Amino acid sequence: MxxxxxxxxxxxxxxxxxxxxxxxxxxxxxxxxxxxxxxxxxxxxxxxxxxxxxxxxxxxxxxxxxxxxxxxxxxxxxxxxxxxxxxxxxxxxxxxxxxxxxxxxxxxxxxxxxxxxxxxxxxxxxxxPEDMDNRIAALVEPLAVALRAVEQSRLGLADRVAVLGAGPIGLLTALAARQAGAAEVLVSDIDPVRLALAGALGFRPVDLRQDDLSEQVQTATDGDGVDVVFECAGVGPAARDMTRIARPGGTICLTSLHKAPCPVALLDIAFKELRLIGSRVYTREQFRRSITLAQAxxxxxxxxxxxxxxxxxxxxxxxxxxxxxxxxxxxxxxxxx
Missing domain, CATH: 3.90.180.10 (Medium-chain alcohol dehydrogenases, catalytic domain)
Known part of the structure; x- marks a missing residue:
């Protein structure tokens, strides 16, 4: 073969x-x-x-x-x-x-x-399911990664969300967050094609080549900061930004994998009493439910x-x-x- x-x-x-x-x-x-x-x-x-x-x-x-x-x-x-x-x-x-x-x-x-x-x-x-296209079925596994992240974050109805990174996992996480009830989702990246897709999907794109992420978040949240940050980029600048844009008492979910140590503003976590949580792959039950989610x-x-x-x-x-x-x-x- x-x-x-x-x-x-x-x-x-x-x-x-x-x-x-x-x-x-x-x-x-x-x-x-x-x-x-x-x-x-x-x-x-x-x-x-x-x-x-x-x-x-x-x-x-x-x-x-x-x-x-x-x-x-x-x-x-x-x-x-x-x-x-x-x-x-x-x-x-x-x-x-x-x-x-x-x-x-x-x-x-x-x-x-x-x-x-x-x-x-x-x-x-x-x-x-008999009525599910193979193309959608092939996305069940990465969608399960996004479902795990959203459930780890304990995202609530009408929460405001920032997704750092508009790759496949970032976009799927944004979609899963909206499906779970997020009121507004900002998606940041440097890739114009991925940002255009984020916008076409109904999210608020933030072009990091020309926009300041903190300013964009402040504008979108009336100065509060987002309730939940999903770090899906796996790069140092995202680790720097994630604590700055979360509101006091907010949540940061590490969805990406940082293969090397990088600076994180721990003072932000302490002063803002942020909840920082990791997310790795998915449970068997989340994989099963991602089939239903994919269909929807x-x-x-x-x-x-x-x-x-x-x-x-x-x-x-x-x-x-x-x-x-x-x-x-x-x-x-x-x-x-």
């Missing part, structure tokens, strides 16, 4: 690989669509701490069951909860396996979905997808992502083509 294989830093290629053989309790899936995300970009760059070449990438996918299992019929479409927990550490023993101390994932620690076929434990699969938000989610590539021609996908003139936000790979 064909697969997109990470072969080393800055190197991927389409390879012919062996068809997976399902182990007991697994089912073979014919892949339909698979998204490319920030984690895949990190793996491709060679900076991911666990991913080792050669590796078939991809953990945001929708597939079709090839042979019936105990719970799913042949031809049924499914999405997979991709997280692999040890079951023995403290988080696993106390009901939080999504922050397992040895957390692993499909597409990072073992073969992923950017291939024609993938074998997956049946108990990790969730059915896709399908029209907006469709607009976040900016390109679909055939698997056979996807070896240059990371070049496209890195090229600003290509103006991509979310790229899907059609694993049937």
């Amino acid at each position: 064909k697969a997109l294989v990470y072969t080393g830093p800055k190197s991927v290629e389409i390879r012919d690989t062996a068809l997976p053989r399902p182990k007991p309790g697994e089912v073979l899936l014919k892949m339909q669509l698979c998204g490319v995300c920030g984690t895949d970009i990190g793996i491709h760059s060679g900076t991911h701490p666990r991913a080792a070449a050669p590796l078939i990438l991809g953990h945001e996918f929708v597939g079709e069951v090839v042979e019936a299992g105990a719970r799913f019929a042949r031809g049924q479409r499914v999405v997979a909860y991709p997280l692999l927990s040890c079951g023995a550490c403290h988080p696993c023993r106390t009901g939080s396996p999504h922050v397992c101390t040895g957390l692993r994932s499909i597409g990072i620690d073992q073969a992923g979905g950017l291939a024609e076929y993938l074998s997956v434990p049946e108990d990790m699969l969730f059915a896709v 938000m399908a029209e907006d989610l469709e607009r976040v997808i900016t390109r679909t590539l055939p698997l056979s021609g996807s070896a240059h996908v990371f070049d496209l992502i890195a090229a600003p003139e290509e103006a991509d936000v979310k790229i899907l790979i059609d694993c049937t083509a």
